[in-house]
Amino acid sequence: MPKSTINLKQLSQHLGLSQTTVSRALNGFPEVNENTRQKVLAAAAQFNYRPSPSASSLATGKTRIIGHVVPISEHKMINPHFADFLAGASEAYSAAGYDLLLRTATPKQEEEIYREFASRNRVDGVVVHGPLIDEPRIEVLKSIRLPFIVHGRTTMNGDDYSWLDVDNATSFRRLTQHLIDLGHKRIALVNGLETMNFAHRRLQGYREAMETNQLEMIPKLISSADMNEPYGYNATLRMLDCDTPPSAILYSSILSAMGGMRATGERGLRVPQDISLATFDDELSFLQTGDGQPREPFFTGMHSSIQEAGKKLGQMLINQISNPASNAETCLWESKLIVGKTTGPRPRENS
């Protein structure tokens, strides 16, 4: 039964070596005798020695912690997409010996938190969530020299920072085109907040497809708000009840698509016979079967795993931190169209 905590000093005394040598052996320095290293490693394992993170941080100036400030609205709304993103990021961190520090904050508090992170040396870097079209956080982070990476990207802040984004414009161009190919003309868009860069680009892709096919964009059939289930429900009801109801609706999130499904059900519409629904699908894990079988998705949509995105972003940020001289790295992911059970040809009676 090894005693709870042994430190470097005790371990080195036990071995009859200096702390320096033990430390070097443990940290894989090349100069230590292979023989010595083996002894050290064995003793460390035997006594269950683990270096103290506080002491290492103090000595090296590195925390091996990545900060995530996840936005939470005033009404305590937290987007469940983050759960999957964080799970993916966490996987990357664990593999590299990093930890994840989580803060929730309103947008107003976020800048102050970054400043605190920097001045207290609380974390080695941060992941920026939910970038706007024009994103003030980027300048703040640059000015305080806190390494960061953006999940998504911006439109107005140049390209001098690291990001990973899905190709939102192409995704929505293709998804819209898919519906147009099925004969739909009045296609609605239930989008995220248009100040958010991803929503902006999705609208753009939708517009391109509509214009290319010379279809009219009807303002009543385009809505924009924070994505959640009730919003999808309400926006859908409003559109169904207006004087130009759509024969197909695009959603920016599967959460609002689920709300849309509920709304169409309530109006007695069958999907896809009476109306088609399609969505961007982040492959949230609670909607997967969980048995590892790739199932035929229920919703037709563009797919991209947000969990994989989290993992990749985590790796990119850690690379950047371990290699500070490197240039900004960017990554654009295409998404994949998967046809599910919620889209079909435009019904005859619909305009």
Next chain:
Amino acid sequence: MPKSTINLKQLSQHLGLSQTTVSRALNGFPEVNENTRQKVLAAAAQFNYRPSPSASSLATGKTRIIGHVVPISEHKMINPHFADFLAGASEAYSAAGYDLLLRTATPKQEEEIYREFASRNRVDGVVVHGPLIDEPRIEVLKSIRLPFIVHGRTTMNGDDYSWLDVDNATSFRRLTQHLIDLGHKRIALVNGLETMNFAHRRLQGYREAMETNQLEMIPKLISSADMNEPYGYNATLRMLDCDTPPSAILYSSILSAMGGMRATGERGLRVPQDISLATFDDELSFLQTGDGQPREPFFTGMHSSIQEAGKKLGQMLINQISNPASNAETCLWESKLIVGKTTGPRPRENS
């Protein structure tokens, strides 16, 4: 423009005081001259001084970090209930100057992570998620002396630890009774994994209500698995298609209830005219309107905010950490029945 990082030494030199005095002033020691304290506070604010967490941890042995090891299945499934729970906990931590460290792990890895936390002094305490009926983690945590609190509770591990739980048995007794009062007889239960304590107790509550009313429990109408949307969908379809279909179904989670809704829709059943659905509702934020308005919930169900639970548990754990001599504190929350649009009287034609 204050320089990025100033430390205690620099600050004290600037003030012409010793580090000791400055530290004491900052940490609210009573003996320092009120005059001096004001000067120190002013200078600290001016130079944006913040103590280094690594240094404080090293000196005090306290990290002011709470660890959360959230379970993730082999198929990378992460339960979105955690997002809301963590948001609540995070709020409590921020208020008390604590931070949240997140790890994802399979159940097998969890014990090792706790040991690592303890031996590296990585965190001051942990929150245990998803307790089983008989929970080995509790003994591990006790033996390594890592302060902890359980979200939920166990059945087999005595009462010598802190926990907060909702009264699951009572919740499901009441919810079942509500359906019985509406005339339902064949009532199904789509439960969580029965090795989990909460699911065990919910089954118990359901059984009590059924037995009290001398209603038969039909094995085909009781199912148990990890709660997610596809599971709710599949379990519901199976029940609807069997030779003794239910007139009402109870769900242990709103996620599976949503799957149930999808399944009934697919079978052409109207809710609540043809079938009633009811659920335990953790008030997940992505299903709330987000405008702060209390809305009439869609599903009938027993309500208890998991975000509030996170907040309360966070506070309880911090109390326990700051006051190590205190006894284990436990807390049992009742949930509230809210009648939504998904339950109604048993249809005539149904047995």
Next chain:
DNA sequence: TTGTAGGCGTTATCAT
């Protein structure tokens, strides 16, 4: 290849 010694930024123990 190994060791010595100083420092990382706090807090805490004793003095004064």
Next chain:
DNA sequence: ATGATAACGCCTACAA
């Protein structure tokens, strides 16, 4: 009420 000084546990020049 304030100050020296020694930890806390690790890393890393510099020396040998």
